[in-house]
Structures are given as structure tokens and as C-alpha cells.
Amino acid sequence: MTENLLFSIIKNELHDIVGYEDVSVREAERLVYSLDFYLVPQIWMDRHQTLQKPDFIVFPESSEEVSRIHKLAKRHGIPVIPYGGGTGSQGGVVPLYGGIIIDLKKMDRIIKIDEKSLTVTAQPGINGQHLEWALNKKGLTLAHYPASEYGATLGGYVAARGSGTLSTKYGKAEDMVLSMEVVLASGEIIRTLPVPNHACGPGFLQLFIGSEGTLGTITEITIRLDPMPAVRRFNSFLFEDVRQGLEAGRRIMTQRLHPCVIRLYDSSSSERVVKRVLDLDVKGAFMVVGSDGDQRFVDLEMQIIHEICTELNGKELGSEPGEHWWKHRYDFYFPPHSLMLPEMFGTIETTATYDKIYNIFKAKQKVITQDFKEWGADYMAHFSHWFPWGVMIYDRFLITKPPQDPDEALQLHTEIWGKAARASLKHGGVLNDHHGIGFKLGWLMNELYGTAWPMMQDIKDALDPSGMMNPGKLGFIRRK
Numbered sequence: 508m509t510e511n512l513l514f515s516i517i518k519n520e521l522h523d524i525v526g527y528e529d530v531s532v533r534e535a536e537r538l539v540y541s542l543d544f545y546l547v548p549q550i551w552m553d554r555h556q557t558l559q560k561p562d563f564i565v566f567p568e569s570s571e572e573v574s575r576i577h578k579l580a581k582r583h584g585i586p587v588i589p590y591g592g593g594t595g596s597q598g599g600v601v602p603l604y605g606g607i608i609i610d611l612k613k614m615d616r617i618i619k620i621d622e623k624s625l626t627v628t629a630q631p632g633i634n635g636q637h638l639e640w641a642l643n644k645k646g647l648t649l650a651h652y653p654a655s656e657y658g659a660t661l662g663g664y665v666a667a668r669g670s671g672t673l674s675t676k677y678g679k680a681e682d683m684v685l686s687m688e689v690v691l692a693s694g695e696i697i698r699t700l701p702v703p704n705h706a707c708g709p710g711f712l713q714l715f716i717g718s719e720g721t722l723g724t725i726t727e728i729t730i731r732l733d734p735m736p737a738v739r740r741f742n743s744f745l746f747e748d749v750r751q752g753l754e755a756g757r758r759i760m761t762q763r764l765h766p767c768v769i770r771l772y773d774s775s776s777s778e779r780v781v782k783r784v785l786d787l788d789v790k791g792a793f794m795v796v797g798s799d800g801d802q803r804f805v806d807l808e809m810q811i812i813h814e815i816c817t818e819l820n821g822k823e824l825g826s827e828p829g830e831h832w833w834k835h836r837y838d839f840y841f842p843p844h845s846l847m848l849p850e851m852f853g854t855i856e857t858t859a860t861y862d863k864i865y866n867i868f869k870a871k872q873k874v875i876t877q878d879f880k881e882w883g884a885d886y887m888a889h890f891s892h893w894f895p896w897g898v899m900i901y902d903r904f905l906i907t908k909p910p911q912d913p914d915e916a917l918q919l920h921t922e923i924w925g926k927a928a929r930a931s932l933k934h935g936g937v938l939n940d941h942h943g944i945g946f947k948l949g950w951l952m953n954e955l956y957g958t959a960w961p962m963m964q965d966i967k968d969a970l971d972p973s974g975m976m977n978p979g980k981l982g983f984i985r986r987k
């Protein structure tokens with residue numbers, strides 16, 4: 508939007524809603540809000556290309572203010588982009604068409620902790636780590652530990668369907684949420700039913716979980732808590748091959764045990780990443796298993812897990828490597844171990860049932876290492892979020908010397924993502940397990956959903972007929 512009379516009118520209307528201090532049009536701030544952790548906008552900025560910046564950044568403090576911002580945006584026909592911590596990796600908050608960034612970080616109040624039902628009600632902008640610390644003081648935990656908890660918000664956890672390190676026991680964000688307040692595109696403030704389990708018609712709570720700001724702004728969340736476990740113990744095993752490790756994980760989960768962690772690294776990750784980050788010299792597929800809760804359950808659970816793993820020739824390495832892994836679990840994602848420009852990389856993760864996951868792993872490994880051989884593309888994987896029916900694969904490609912030209916880089920990046928995603932889809936996987944879609948994967952959504960996709964678009968059109976909510980994301984057609 509050019510800085511003309513209309514720009515000034517909108518700016519002043521925003522001042523009227525949130526106050527003068529809570530509207531920013533500063534150039535430096537607009538630049539910061541033009542990207543998240545998605546590599547493509549970062550490459551674009553790194554190569555001095557033009558990024559689309561938001562026109563306004565606003566910091567509301569209540570649902571009513573959010574509602575008034577929506578109404579204003581609708582009246583003027585400009586986009587609105589809900590913004591949590593900006594730690595997303597899929598371009599979810601990137602303002603592709605400019606507009607108003609609604610930064611929710613001032614909406615960071617804990618409204619109620621119900622120690623009887625073990626739930627917390629909070630505003631969406633609360634920092635994940637701050638929420639966890641406040642709960643810990645009461646002997647409680649959210650038990651959602653993403654590697655980004657230092658910067659991500661509660662709203663971002665839910666809006667992007669996130670997953671924490673202990674999701675195997677405690678569930679993903681969508682399993683934890685009880686109810687929400689949402690401001691619709693129209694500005695209407697609605698609430699889902701107070702509990703997620705009922706027989707009062709379809710549960711539209713889940714419609715907003717994972718909606719990535721395309722259907723409304725989430726303004727309040729009630730989410731399940733857990734007591735801090737009495738004990739948390741780890742063990743570790745080394746399998747000759749990832750296949751045996753996968754079978755061990757499958758047996759653990761289908762026997763309905765509830766380990767808090769199973770993290771299985773393929774041999775490439777074990778021999779390089781695990782060695783580099785944890786200084787563990789392991790050859791084969793390294794697995795960390797954890798159990799927490801009452802000491803008696805933990806002892807029994809760890810004993811059964813031990814039996815399963817050793818039956819499959821897993822060599823027990825003991826608790827120390829497991830404890831060490833837990834202590835350093837986030838080191839993988841931060842300097843000096845994190846991947847960063849000028850490298851080209853991506854987490855091409857997916858999830859599938861147990862009968863399909865190994866074939867997906869092999870297919871993607873082949874696509875990356877063979878189709879992109881000329882670029883020396885590397886493939887590494889671990890399996891980290893386990894379900895009663897299957898498991899997610901957290902796999903990555905890495906090219907240490909990608910093309911420098913921005914267009915060539917973008918072309919290569921798109922080709923890799925297209926091929927990797929289609930290898931997942933072809934073998935029964937989905938586009939993503941817990942990072943979301945954003946605009947990184949939006950262009951593949953109709954291939955994922957097939958004939959169900961027009962129905963998804965109908966829902967979007969019904970809730971947001973003018974297409975103002977986070978346009979360009981989740982693959983929805985942009986309505987003007």
C-alpha cells in the first residue's frame with residue numbers, strides 16, 4: 508500500500524483501536540515482519556531481493572480490539588495476518604500481499620489455572636517457555652516441548668498443529684486443546700463448546716486448529732495440563748539397521764505402552780549428527796527411549812521396552828546417552844549445529860501408518876540422494892513422534908553449495924520440495940506432521956486432498972468470503 512491519504516486514514520483508525528504506541532509503520536520493523544524461519548524469504552533477503560512488507564503492525568490487548576481490527580480490514584479490503592512468535596518454518600506469517608500484521612504478544616495473560624481439572628486458560632500470545640515456567644511453579648506442566656519453545660506462542664502451537672518432544676505420550680497440540688475463542692474474519696467473536704468430547708454435532712474446534720490464521724484469529728485457549736512427573740528416566744539402544752528400530756517402536760506403541768519419548772535416528776544421522784552434537788560414537792541406528800510418571804509404572808514400562816528392544820537385537824547403551832540427549836535435545840537446532848545460509852536445507856517431514864513408513868523413508872532417501880546428486884544433496888532422518896497407528900519421520904535434505912543466483916536457488920528448492928512431497932504422497936504419507944503448511948506447501952494441498960479440496964475451499968469461502976485472513980496460505984484461492 509502506498510503511503511497516501513488512505514494509508515493515513517487506516518493508520519489513524521488503527522490508533523483509535525489499539526492506541527498510538529501499538530501501531531508501527533517503521534521501516535525496520537516492517538522488514539523484520541516480512542519473514543519467518545522459512546528459507547525462501549531468507550534467501551530472497553540474503554540475495555538483496557525485494558520482500559513484500561506488511562503495511563501496519565499492530566499489538567492488540569483484547570479480543571474486542573482484534574475484532575475491531577478485523578472489521579476495519581474487511582471494510583478497507585486489506586489482508587490481516589495473525590502473528591505469534593514468528594518461529595514458523597513454513598512462511599505462515601509472511602505478508603505475501605501486505606496488510607496488517609496482528610502481533611498477539613501483548614495478549615499474554617494466564618486467565619485461569621484449574622488445578623482440579625488440570626487445565627489452563629490463557630491468551631494466545633503467551634510465550635511457550637513463560638507459560639511452562641508459570642505452570643512448573645505449581646507442580647504442573649503443559650508437556651509441550653517444541654525446540655522453538657523459547658520464542659513460539661501458545662497460539663502458534665495450536666494454529667500450526669505443533670508437536671513437542673514428548674508428544675508420543677502427551678499428544679500434539681490438537682490432542683491437548685479443550686476449547687477456544689476465535690475472532691472470525693467478520694469480527695464476530697465466537698467460542699467452541701467448553702469440552703472437546705461430546706455428541707452435539709460435528710466438532711468445529713478442530714477446524715480452527717491448524718488453520719494458520721486463514722479462518723480467524725484465536726484469542727483464547729483452554730488446554731490440558733499434566734502434573735510434573737515424579738520421575739523421568741531414559742535408556743538408549745543401538746540397532747544394526749533403522750528397520751529393526753522401527754519395528755521396536757511399532758511393538759512398543761501397538762502394545763499400548765506410553766513412553767514419553769522414542770527417538771530413532773537413521774544410521775546417517777546417528778553416525779554424523781548424533782556424533783557431532785552429542786559426541787556419541789555410534790554406528791547403526793541410535794534410539795533414545797524415555798518413560799515418566801509414577802516410579803512403579805516407569806520401572807515396569809522400561810523393563811518391557813528393554814525386552815522388546817533386545818528381542819530385536821538392540822544393543823543396550825544405558826541411561827547415560829539418553830540423559831545426555833535429553834539435556835542437549837535442543838542443541839541440534841541452534842548454532843553452531845543448526846543448518847543456515849548459505850546452505851540450502853529443508854525439513855521435508857511427513858507421517859504415516861507403520862505399514863508404510865519404511866517405504867516412504869527409502870523413497871525419499873532415493874529422491875534426494877539420486878535426483879539431486881549433481882548438487883551433492885544429503886539426506887538424514889529420525890523418527891520422533893509416535894502414534895498408536897504410525898510414526899512421523901523428521902527427514903531433511905542438505906546442499907552445502909547451492910546456486911547463488913536467487914532464481915536458480917528458488918527453482919532448485921521448489922523442485923526438491925515437489926519431488927520429496929510427492930514421494931511421501933505416493934507412498935501413503937501426508938505433506939506435513941507438525942510444522943504446518945504456510946505458503947511453502949500450499950501449492951501441493953489440492954494434490955494431498957484430491958476431491959475433498961474444493962470442500963475445504965468452500966469452508967474457507969464461507970468463513971472468510973472476502974479472503975482477507977492470511978491470504979496465500981494453506982493453498983486457498985485468494986479472493987479480493
Ligand SMILES: Cc1cc2nc3c(=O)[nH]c(=O)nc-3n(C[C@H](O)[C@H](O)[C@H](O)COP(=O)(O)OP(=O)(O)OC[C@H]3O[C@@H](n4cnc5c(N)ncnc54)[C@H](O)[C@@H]3O)c2cc1C
Pocket residue numbers: 543544588589590591592593594595596598599600611631632652653654655658659660661662663664665666667668669670671672718719720721723724725726840941942943945977980
Ligand atoms: C529452531 C526451530 C525449532 C522448531 N521446533 C519445532 C518443534 O519441535 N515442534 C513444532 O511443532 N514446531 C517447531 N518449530 C516450528 C514453529 O516453532 C512452530 O510451528 C510454532 O508452533 C509456531 O509458533 P509461533 O507462535 O512462532 O507461530 P507463528 O510463526 O507466529 O505463526 C505460525 C502460523 O500460525 C498463525 N497464528 C499464530 N498465532 C495465531 C493466532 N493466535 N490465531 C490464528 N493464527 C495464528 C500464523 O498466522 C501463522 O500462519 C520450530 C521452529 C524453529 C525455528
